[in-house]
Amino acid sequence: MTRLTLALDAMGGDFGPCVTVPAALQALASDSDLNLLLVGDPASINPLLAKIDSVLLSRLEIIASESVIASDAKPSQAIRASRGSSMRIALELVSAGRAQACVSAGNTGALMGLAKLLIKPLDGIERPALVSVLPHQQHGKTVVLDLGANVDCDSTMLVQFAVMGSVMAEEVLALRNPRVALLNIGEEETKGLNNIREAASRLRQISSMNYIGYLEGNDLLTGKTDVMVCDGFVGNVTLKTMEGVVRMFLLLLKSPADATGKQKQPWWLKLTGRLLQKRLAKRFGHLNPDQYNGACLLGLRGTVIKSHGAANPRAFAVAIEQAMQAVRRQLPERIAARLEAVLPKSD
């Protein structure tokens, strides 16, 4: 593997350095070709690095920042006041070529806006999209976008998302000719909103695209498609709904089985019960949202990964992993090449 340097917004997310620093150390420990630039307040970061192996620390550099963009700040205002913030400096490290990708758990709107400003969209892309690779019940995976970068999308944007998602499925999931579907409220052609119907008719005309039609919300987990395309509002609500249900089930599976039954159980029944629950929890483990944390901001000239704001260290480490993967597979370059071939020139 070639050496890799990533910039982490150490201050972003609900827990800041308490999550990002342990995750960074975990990532460094698991990949000796990785270097990290931790952007944040040294006074908050340094105490978390005490007693850490110096060999590991030699691949980590702290870049001081002066401020943090609040998670609930209005993106436009946050962007105007972003100079010196950990998020902005992390992105600047990418645009200056000092880091090959940036990971942040901070304000989504601000990250999207600053990334467009500093890293620039690819030729032909109106707006970058947030994309994740979600596990489905067949133990395969589905590329889903947009997950919240664009609340309002016209048909052109949906078509661009389909192209980008298709490249992602080829590169990250190693699929040839991946199936692409539009998320809709019915499978019949007449269903849904105008922008979706327009996008459908344009996707049918792209010969290099394996467009399979509309699918519904319940197909997100069935593995009927490799790429699912929707606007950012629907994508965000859908993803959160799915995660909410999955988390609830995982939680209930872990809780004691005799919570529903009132009667006392013999010890051997309790024991086998616990054994079995562990096995069930393991069976559903691949659906745990922590396992696929980190949405990629696709359509830029560089790699930017958005982590869940509430991510724990393990989940944030997964987001770092995603950044490494995107860089190593040269996602932005490959998407640029495909766009060149497929999309009409915008000038």
Add this chain to the structure above:
Amino acid sequence: MTRLTLALDAMGGDFGPCVTVPAALQALASDSDLNLLLVGDPASINPLLAKIDSVLLSRLEIIASESVIASDAKPSQAIRASRGSSMRIALELVSAGRAQACVSAGNTGALMGLAKLLIKPLDGIERPALVSVLPHQQHGKTVVLDLGANVDCDSTMLVQFAVMGSVMAEEVLALRNPRVALLNIGEEETKGLNNIREAASRLRQISSMNYIGYLEGNDLLTGKTDVMVCDGFVGNVTLKTMEGVVRMFLLLLKSPADATGKQKQPWWLKLTGRLLQKRLAKRFGHLNPDQYNGACLLGLRGTVIKSHGAANPRAFAVAIEQAMQAVRRQLPERIAARLEAVLPKSD
């Protein structure tokens, strides 16, 4: 209980009389105050009634229809060609006062359009909404609307949905001052689409409404609100996503536990395993979509219930149960009264 007559579209849905007739018989058996008008093709219905107790049959009447509206028909065309169809006749029975409510598993768009035409919206309602009462993890319930009647909604419609949902929560869930939330992609005021932000500012001004703000997709099951309001596109996708995940879990819970482990298990472990799975399946049973089948088309001068097209007899019987409940609680009348008090006059 007072006597009640419902009209069933016996031909609607993926399975027609094979599902609707057994469900009708089940409903008649469980409520002796119920009479049913089965609208459909007598030649398809009669064979299913052979060997049925004549006392039960005395409360059932077949009303012959000539055609069926296809599930995938374009609503506008289906409505134009609807004369003599089972769905239309069932609705006409309600508008003529021969039945107090209608239940159909047929084409949603056609049902919505025909219901508006034949049963008429309440004063002040622009478009009726599909509403369901969904179970949540606290074993309470949440009223969710719109679930797909209106793919595009302005703020006025969202406010009307909030008022109707609030009355539904009071009447069906017996809640005083139910909490009402708007489904959005973040809890901050600046988030989301314009129509949602506008609806929020108008809902805050309705003093009789317990509006609590925005909630996200993962809160559909947490019980943080009693009423969740969204447009029909988002509601439909969200509901189907949720149902997809729940069904997948229920299915996996039922499948043999040793499917993941390769090793042979002793008989006693298998036995306790099955016992435990049954218990878990029971614990999640209240989330099974069959348990809450039947969305109410709210905002009309009568009661119309839309069943899932793929409903099984048990689920279709639940939809019939919903119709009985809506009539007995006088939902349309109570919503009309509340609208009168809250909404600005449209004339």
